[in-house]
Amino acid sequence: MKAEFTAIIETAPEGGYWAICPEIPGANGQGETIEETKNNLRQAIELILEDRREDILRGLPEDVIQDTVMVG
Template sequence: MMKLNNCTFTAVFVEEPKGGYSAYVEEIPGANTQGETLDEAKENLKDALQMVLESNKILSQKSVVAGSKSYRETIDLSE
């Protein structure tokens, strides 16, 4: 699992007319979910965000052409 230290995102929760909540992360396309309660939607959104970030990392690693030179480094957005 990826470890995110001091990383925050904007979660948007929409109360649905027929009950429950839909939710998404503004900064990360594809990180969206729903829940019967606001608390459930929050927990589901954390899981969805983690899955999207992990999937993006795997896809990125697979897209590097074999034999090509590539470099990975951590970027600190807090500075």
């Protein structure tokens, strides 16, 4: 899945950077560089979305219709 999300990156008081994603509550990352911080945030977003998807799909009826929707 490809999508764009917003990364809000700030300097961390103890050094390095930390970031949040306003579109995905709970997604955050940190690192010594901006690139490392963005990579950690990307991984957090992927894990959260994967977990949410698995949680929703668990226990659905066998005859449910599953399709895709393109956004943006």
